[in-house]
Amino acid sequence: MERNLKDKLLEKSRYAEGTKEELWSRIETMLDEEPAAPTRMGSRTARKRTKRSDRTMRALKITMAVAVAVMAFGVFLAMPAGTAFMKDVREWFAPEKKVEVEVEGQKEETDQKLHQNKESKYVIYYDQERYKLVQEDGKDVITTKEPLPERYPEVSMTIEQVKDEKPEELIKRLNGELAGKYEDVREVEQVSEPVQGYMVRALAGKEWDSEVVVIYAVDNGKQGSFAITEKYFFEASEGHGARFHQMLKEFKVLDE
Template identity: 35%
Template sequence: MNNKELDNKIKEILSKQPNERDIAKMEDDIWKSLDDQLPRKKRGRVMKKISIGLSVAAVLFIGFIIFSASNSPENAMVQSVRKIFVEDKKEIIEIEGQEEEIDVHYEPNQELNYSIYIDESRYKMVKGEAYDRIEMKEPVGGDFPEVYMEIRKVENTTTEAVVQAIKEGIETSETMGIRSEERVSEPIEAEMIQGMGLDGSGDPDSFGWESTTPIHRYYVTDAQNEQVYVIKQVYFLEAAEGHGARFHHMLESFELLEEE
């Protein structure tokens, strides 16, 4: 469809004025169509219902995106809907065995070519030239280690090279050791390396188990066009079921943006 045909189609769709029953049915059909076209793993990331009030034109425009762009990549459809309607939403997460409702905010970065939802009640996005950091709005303070999640894109490299560099960095540290390393599919498809603070005995395999023992958890994505993403989560042992779980939940929403 060329630009003129696209303009005409939009005008045709937006000129219609269905009644409230038609709108409700259309909304259900739209979200069902979107849900059916996504892999099962990603269905939970897309809102089943739009909780804000929509104008007739807005509902119809969603319909146009879904039904007229069926040949577009799935990310393009999801991102188009998100950009228009779901920059902010509520989600239910489980923290330390208790369900909690949180407010999340859509944070795209066109320069680094990714997007993520952050829990804006506790964290803020600090964007830099080389990487972004999701930091606490209110620092822990005291003798506790830092808490943040860093997102970095590394170019002209491979997944294997980045993993090796991370491991060497941990192994040459006097205070950290490699606690675990594995291929994971959650919260994202990646190679995971977890570093943990040592107990000070000099043994590289003797980890500290104090409440303030630092944990550095790295996720390295598969290389695409010689580019990988490195997500580094930094927290401490006592916060593993709190900040660690929240970082895990936020990282589930991590996606690459559609190339323009």
């Protein structure tokens, strides 16, 4: 960990190279230095001095370890916005990972892939075995890898940034639009799972192929929102619906 911290400081900080090397050389010397053991001929005064030296060195090591952490954090905060260090999201999120999801009462492990939207500044993991992610008109759309037969309603999850509406305003507008299209539109709910924000749900009926729409409004951290719209059919509520729910747990808005 010390080696990685040093490498990050050397690579990313804006201090002169000579200054950085000298600083780290001094820190490493202080951390690694051990006090000399007293000789047999040493006096009581020498032994007391050695004990005081031991305590001093222990305190120094603790102090220097804290100083290293504080210095690294300070360098991180001093980074100008837009540097590669801030933009390289893949240093903090694994490109792929395995995630457990419960589908129709059964738990299964899925291989999920990281998607980073650099313009809208968010990341999400999606199930790459069953779905694909395409970008259409500034929106990210997660849909089935293989097109469904024509008799099935649309299955998709669309993520769109709405820059000029706060979540509470956006969900009210979208709720009103749903009311004119679906026979059963539920009340708007404030939710903390799978995302933090607001949610409204609409159903076209209770038949196996009745359309289901679930919309979330999430704060984008810049006085705007993300509108996340799930579409599937009634019979797929515990299939595609459960998978979309799990994928949304991996949705993260990136702080500038």
